[in-house]
Amino acid sequence: MTTLTLDKLSVGTLEGVNLSLQGGDIVCVSGPSGSGKSRLLRAIADLDPHQGNVALDEIQQGSVPGHRWRRQVMMVPADSQWWYEDVGAHFEPEQRTLPSALGLPPETMNWTVSRLSSGERQRLAIARALARHPRVLLLDEPTANLDQDMTHQVENWLLEEIRARDLIVIWIAHDIGQIERVASRHYRIQGSTLEPVHGSH
């Protein structure tokens, strides 16, 4: 069983975050905008300087090169970026089959990025990350640009993938309905601490 451990993690205004997650766990994090939700994910992915320790099983964050850590602990940002002209170029050749739950036709891989809507970009960004087989997925508001039907569809697909791959997930969400649907635990950023929210689960 994989375990992700945050030990006295401090970044920005957030201080002393202790958290332990097992494979299959989905921890939802909410909080007012500007409270440091994204920075927390960036620190776990080791994209920002921070204090404290993060470990994946026995592997300490600082003991492997940055890119090898991020291959295991992968963040999907709220505004995904695309740097090649074609969608398919962002995927490895053997990874170019899209799950049907995304609601995108298979020929999407041959489209140019410029014709994608923001919702399509967001779904493809998650697929792009999953195709690289991380063990931890850090999702920054993954359904922000989606309508209700598509939100449910993406949630169900993600839940299925998370269960099948035994992924550890930290999921930043605003919508309390979504948190109730997906979270195994829910934390809220209050001032400089991360506090568990009881009652929902």
Add this chain to the structure above:
Amino acid sequence: MEVIDLAWWKLALTALLILALAGVSLATRLGIGRSLLVAASRTVIQLALIGLVLEALFASSEFYWIALLALIMLLVAGREVMARQQRRLRGVWAFCIGTGAMFVSSFTVTVLTLVVVIGPEPWYAPQYAIPLLGMMLGNTMTGVALSLDRLNESVWSQRSIIENRLMLGEPWSQALEDIRRHAMRSGMMPSINAMAAAGIVSLPGMMTGQILAGSPPAVAVKYQILVMLTITVGTGFGTLMAVSWGSRRLFDDRERLRLDRLVHQKNQ
């Protein structure tokens, strides 16, 4: 063939033409009169001074005087590289990376050319070493400045893309590969264009000067080819080093993009 020396009073005649141009600018309110006069005076003073320095240097031919002049040229070029970047690395890094790259490439190529190709006696003879180093430094400076400016500017404007690529587990060098290629190309383009246009669109200044000074065109052409090839080599290696050192410094030991290491210089 003897070179016709120019008397100072004849140069003053050309200076009168500059004054006439400034007068026209004043009358038509073009507003370039002032900077024209300042630049013209600087040319006269700076060149007269370097003429005196070179006269003294040629007379003494001591190695340490030549080395001192070369050092001053290098430091001035290093300062210029730093000033030409809109965004540059914080602290001493901007100066050290540019100057270091120019030092390694320009000095190596110049010494190699002097010792292996031209072979004057002694190898540091100032009438060969100083003009050669000057041309090498001038061009390498342009290449290094252009490429570092391009590198820092692109990293700044494409920071989200670089970070998204890092998030997907790409090594920093892969996340930066397109930007490095473009930075390299903008540093090398002036040299490549100059080689392509040489002799057809433009008669290079050095060759023209040598012919004016009485050299047979065949010899002047050979020197010009030598200079253009070595300049391109010096610019290429200098740009290569500056881009790879500069881009390494934009990431830390955890391969994080560190834009806090860049500062923006205003009014450039």
